[in-house]
Amino acid sequence: MQDDMIFIPPAKREVDWWAYLFVAPALVLLAVFLFVPAGWAVIDSLTSPAEGGRALSLAPYGEIGTPLFWRATLNTIYFAGIYVPGTLAAGYLIARLLLGSVRRSRYLLLLFFLPALIPAVASGTAWRWMLADNGAINALLGAAGAGAVGWLHTGWLVMPCVAAICIWQGAGLIAVIFLAAMRAVPREYEEMAELDGAGRWRRFRHVTMPSIQNAGRVSLLLLLINTHRVFGPIYMLTRDGGPANYSTNLPMLIFRDGLEFAYRPGNGVQTFSAASALSAILCFTVAIFVVLLRRFPLAPGKEGEQ
């Protein structure tokens, strides 16, 4: 190979120091404030205090299987059951309605995206005002002759309220993804199917569905990831995941375990281990969905996978 006179190999790819130099500032900061602390937490979660230091043990992982943990898992499933299909449906509906007119979609689509950018602290406060016993929604119900509903006091009603906020926040993003996928399909396909006498359902099933399948899968995974990130709306609506832990999810559990108890002296070490173990489990769950998500490129039509 080396003797080949025509092909000159890029002699021993020399190290590009500039590449490292450009990465360095971000990498150093990320290392100090993300990678090292996270690794530290993982080590924490894998050890327990023992005489003369800490000993390797899986005890923290054993200790998290409390009724509260399963309660939080159940709540997350309940939440996902409303949030995921709700956002997919809302996103699809918005995209479908905007498909007809380019002019209309230019600004309206962005409008639907806006809630995603408004900090949950602010929008959560506004939603809380509305859902309060003396809030706008109960006032409206009262005007309609119905009784007031304790939205934030009734156990099974709290998660649907949180889900409603999250749908409101997330539908715009899903709509953008769906709309791009729909736009990529020539309008004639549907018209041809209609001319051929395909009914509405069959047009949806055989023309629309295949073309947005990819977008739907990506949206589904994004929503499943976000299911595990929801914290702000729950905090702003209920403060502690109440009533009686009906709206406690894993992030809320970590927040309570890790912070509110961290300030209590003497209680620190164990709760740190528990919160670290919970964080590790949460990140691991999210990582599975992220790996799946990154396997599916978005652009429809051509085959993906690099």
Add this chain to the structure above:
Amino acid sequence: MKPSPTPCRIARPCRLRRCLSALLLIFLAAAWFVPLYGCLYRAAGASESHEIDRPLINTLLVSLLVSGAAAALSTLTGAAAGYSISQKRFFGRSALYGALVGAMFFPPVAFIVPLFRITAALGIYDSLAALILPFSATAFAVVYMKVAFDRLPRDVLDAAKMDGLSEAAIFTRIAAPLTRSHLAALFGLQFLIVWGALAVPFAVVQSPGNYTLALRLAQAHDTAQFIPRREMLWLVGLVVAPAAVIFACKARIIVEGVIRSLVRHETQGS
């Protein structure tokens, strides 16, 4: 032979459907502003008057300083790192990118305990530095800029190299200016992320003097129960304001950039 009736058959339901869909769309768009009505309803429902005192302005200044500094830093570090990952090949590049993509999606709450401990260990707990530094390099910023630089035409950078520009000059004089709009959008996004951050500030500051607006609003809510004071209305307005401004200026590119960084696109490598 006979003129086919099909065009009519399609056209008629279409018009009706278009009307219906427009109505539905108007209804949906109005429904999207629902929280605004909630605020107005509250604002109208007379609240105990509460003077805007100096601390609120202090809080605003803290928020502005923290968000501005963190956004500027994360945009710079993100741009440099994103440029390197996008345009250069180095050892550990794809592993680093994979880790960053994962970290971008991880719930911020998962990092509150590590952040609490690292800020305590560094001796910056409960200071503005503890608010700024954790946000001064973010996985999202790096991924966002990597995706933006991926879409630069390769030839431009190669030509610059041929012409003998130094590596630093290629970045500062060619690549960065070409992605100006993305840099501005990223700055806006990062500003908003810090501006509205809840979990991380809770973990790294304690004294009210170091509260951001978001933190103060979150704290106000449990003392004020369901009766919002005028102060809370101000806080909500102040927290929302930059979101509205940034969105009005940069909406389109933000939407596009966010989706491109969250989801892998076909044209985009690993």
